[in-house]
Amino acid sequence: MKIAMVSEHVSPLADPGGGAGGQQVHVAALSAALVRRGHRVTVYTRRDDPHIRTEVATRDGYRVVHVPAGPPRPLGRDQTLPHLGEFGTFLRKHWAIDTPDLVHAHFWMSALAAELAARAHDIPVVVTFHALGTVKRRHHGLADTSPRSRIRFERLIATRAAHVLATSADEAVELVRMGVPRFRISVAPCGVDLTAFRPEGGMADRKARHRIFAAGRLVRRKGFDLAVRALPDLPDTELVIAGGAVGDDVDDDAESKRLRRIAVEHGVHERVRLLGQVSHSAMPRLYRSADVVLCTPWYEPFGFVPLEAMACRKPVVTTAVGGMLDTVVDGVTGKFVAPPEPEVVARAVRPLLEDATLRETWGAAGYQRASSRYSWDRVAAATLSAYRRAAPARASVVTDAGGSGRAIATAR
Numbered sequence: 586m587k588i589a590m591v592s593e594h595v596s597p598l599a600d601p602g603g604g605a606g607g608q609q610v611h612v613a614a615l616s617a618a619l620v621r622r623g624h625r626v627t628v629y630t631r632r633d634d635p636h637i638r639t640e641v642a643t644r645d646g647y648r649v650v651h652v653p654a655g656p657p658r659p660l661g662r663d664q665t666l667p668h669l670g671e672f673g674t675f676l677r678k679h680w681a682i683d684t685p686d687l688v689h690a691h692f693w694m695s696a697l698a699a700e701l702a703a704r705a706h707d708i709p710v711v712v713t714f715h716a717l718g719t720v721k722r723r724h725h726g727l728a729d730t731s732p733r734s735r736i737r738f739e740r741l742i743a744t745r746a747a748h749v750l751a752t753s754a755d756e757a758v759e760l761v762r763m764g765v766p767r768f769r770i771s772v773a774p775c776g777v778d779l780t781a782f783r784p785e786g787g788m789a790d791r792k793a794r795h796r797i798f799a800a801g802r803l804v805r806r807k808g809f810d811l812a813v814r815a816l817p818d819l820p821d822t823e824l825v826i827a828g829g830a831v832g833d834d835v836d837d838d839a840e841s842k843r844l845r846r847i848a849v850e851h852g853v854h855e856r857v858r859l860l861g862q863v864s865h866s867a868m869p870r871l872y873r874s875a876d877v878v879l880c881t882p883w884y885e886p887f888g889f890v891p892l893e894a895m896a897c898r899k900p901v902v903t904t905a906v907g908g909m910l911d912t913v914v915d916g917v918t919g920k921f922v923a924p925p926e927p928e929v930v931a932r933a934v935r936p937l938l939e940d941a942t943l944r945e946t947w948g949a950a951g952y953q954r955a956s957s958r959y960s961w962d963r964v965a966a967a968t969l970s971a972y973r974r975a976a977p978a979r980a981s982v983v984t985d986a987g988g989s990g991r992a993i994a995t996a997r
């Protein structure tokens with residue numbers, strides 16, 4: 586099958602620790618897994634660097650096309666809306682010559698451009714939203730920086746798409762609330778690279794007796810402040826946070842400044858380490874160095890960090906939101922904290938710091954769960970069955986690297 590992935594503001598070639606986050610991991614790893622299954626994948630992303638080649642062939646076998654739309658420099662995800670018309674026009678022209686069997690769009694803006702371009706050629710579009718405007722508005726209220734039209738467009742996209750993929754059961758419920766018929770929604774979770782995120786291997790040095798590790802883009806809704814506020818009740822423990830601004834800029838970053846201020850106010854600044862953006866390949870060493878991995882976002886469509894922690898055999902303490910309701914099993918692989926208060930976080934973390942057997946038991950259960958359910962090959966299989974529902978006539982064809990099509994099964 587010839588698949589066009591559209592990921593307008595997140596390139597699969599970027600590093601996820603800065604602004605790209607989980608969507609980068611998702612698009613790159615899913616594309617690679619689909620190629621391993623014999624499909625041909627091209628990822629379309631906005632050109633944000635004047636020196637980058639228009640087409641790049643990756644080592645994983647998929648191709649990246651850099652779409653000229655707007656200035657060739659990085660733009661915030663809320664700033665690319667005016668360039669979607671240009672982006673969509675490029676896709677429409679490109680697909681007239683090189684027509685994919687199916688388009689898989691990631692995030693609402695990609696979906697908007699993809700829907701317009703695909704309709705001209707009658708190509709089915711599958712959408713993964715990654716995050717929903719309704720949820721963001723609920724949590725951020727007036728501080729929501731998304732374009733005002735986002736929620737309206739998401740409803741329109743969701744009702745027009747051939748199929749919608751939710752990454753968690755929670756997101757599926759949200760989509761139903763938006764008016765998407767249940768039969769047009771499938772849940773295909775995100776996965777984890779089990780060859781990189783594994784219990785065996787080197788680990789980062791630590792400075793205190795205990796270590797809590799947290800990671801993600803350094804934005805307020807990730808709730809890292811809750812982890813900082815819990816520290817006074819967790820003696821002999823350091824909190825290490827990866828993510829956010831790049832390298833030396835970390836001290837200028839607004840959220841890191843806020844977190845440092847909170848750490849000073851709580852008298853724990855010497856035990857909080859903000860690492861800034863860590864390359865994805867260096868992340869497993871950090872997970873392995875921790876006693877507990879802590880995730881306390883306000884909301885989270887999926888949440889790669891808990892899953893990566895589980896794959897490294899670490900217990901996870903997390904807020905009971907989004908994808909974590911599927912990936913983490915309370916009292917088996919980790920602990921849910923509710924309500925999200927510092928004392929509740931400390932109460933959940935403390936037994937794990939004090940009891941190595943509990944850590945190992947929950948870590949082992951998490952590892953078992955991550956490795957048996959969340960490999961990218963499994964996720965690719967779930968995604969392909971959604972493709973089959975969206976495009977029954979086309980999904981049965983596996984295209985090898987040489988491009989010759991051969992039917993492998995009758996699609997259902």
Ligand code: UDP
Pocket residue numbers: 600601602603605606607608610800801802827828829861862863864865866868887888889890891893
């Ligand atoms: N990440 C990374 N370096 C960092 C911080 C995070 O590579 O310094 C990766 C992390 O390993 C995970 C992703 O970024 O794969 C974050 O995904 P998540 O779903 O937790 O959050 P998102 O950023 O998508 O909201």
